[in-house]
Amino acid sequence: MVRRTYLQRSLVEVLLPDGHKLWDDELRGIDSVLDDEVIVDLVDAALRRRRPRSSSRGRLGTPVVVVLRMLVLKHLRDWSFAECEREVRGSLVYRAFCRIDGERIPDAKTLIRLAALLGPAVLKGIVERLGHVAQARRVVRGHRLRVDTTVVETSIHYPTDSLLLADGVGVLTRTMRCLRAEVADAELEVRDRTRSMARRVFEITQHSRKATAGTGAAVREETKTKMTTLYREIMAITRATVRRGETVSEAVAATVDLGVQALREQLRETVGVVRRVLA
Numbered sequence: 001m002v003r004r005t006y007l008q009r010s011l012v013e014v015l016l017p018d019g020h021k022l023w024d025d026e027l028r029g030i031d032s033v034l035d036d037e038v039i040v041d042l043v044d045a046a047l048r049r050r051r052p053r054s055s056s057r058g059r060l061g062t063p064v065v066v067v068l069r070m071l072v073l074k075h076l077r078d079w080s081f082a083e084c085e086r087e088v089r090g091s092l093v094y095r096a097f098c099r100i101d102g103e104r105i106p107d108a109k110t111l112i113r114l115a116a117l118l119g120p121a122v123l124k125g126i127v128e129r130l131g132h133v134a135q136a137r138r139v140v141r142g143h144r145l146r147v148d149t150t151v152v153e154t155s156i157h158y159p160t161d162s163l164l165l166a167d168g169v170g171v172l173t174r175t176m177r178c179l180r181a182e183v184a185d186a187e188l189e190v191r192d193r194t195r196s197m198a199r200r201v202f203e204i205t206q207h208s209r210k211a212t213a214g215t216g217a218a219v220r221e222e223t224k225t226k227m228t229t230l231y232r233e234i235m236a237i238t239r240a241t242v243r244r245g246e247t248v249s250e251a252v253a254a255t256v257d258l259g260v261q262a263l264r265e266q267l268r269e270t271v272g273v274v275r276r277v278l279a
Helices: 011-013 025-034 036-046 063-079 080-089 091-096 107-116 120-136 161-183 195-212 218-251 257-277
Strands: none
Touching: 025 036, 025 063, 025 091, 036 063, 036 107, 036 120, 063 080, 063 091, 063 107, 063 218, 080 091, 080 107, 091 195, 161 218, 161 257, 195 218
């Protein structure tokens, strides 16, 4: 069952009467902002949607203000969920900030599940409310927002010539298959050349590694010749796929279906991009 906060706060006041002096200015400022009832209401509503009767049934869950403040503290200190649990458990200041005091600390798995409930809509509402609070406190004028972004590594491959051609063949083949399925024309043949491309791209990658491994001049020359042959082969495969894409595009030109026309336009754009890579 969802509850807004713990009923009493007393541990820090008993053990550390002047504990408020240990708070840094940043934490104190954030604490005052998080007391905003609108922000707490947004998180409260999200947690109540977890189950049909979360508002009135079940065991008592982690209070709303604790969830909000622990997640804010996690992002503020750049901790993992496990680190957040450990640091809050061992600090009277963090216990007071998170409104936990002498109660049990939610474990990392609980925090992960609760954080998943606060989706983009909730975060957007919180950010909008923070903007209004900042305007009311005359921190910002609210005319323009500047965001400090972080670059995060993602799983993309380096755009080499061979990989770009392989990607082009893959997209063209996939689009042509979708077109054939839409028009239900069995005579609209689409040949899949992606496996041939992938095999040659793999060989190019292997040979390029050999060429930079400090080998002799004869081996480097042999590798260069082999790579030239492989590049000519993948360019021939790409040209054949492009020609087939243009043929398919012309074959469905008279179709009035909007979905088919959208796919045809996508196919034409991809053909143009792949031709630029070939050039």
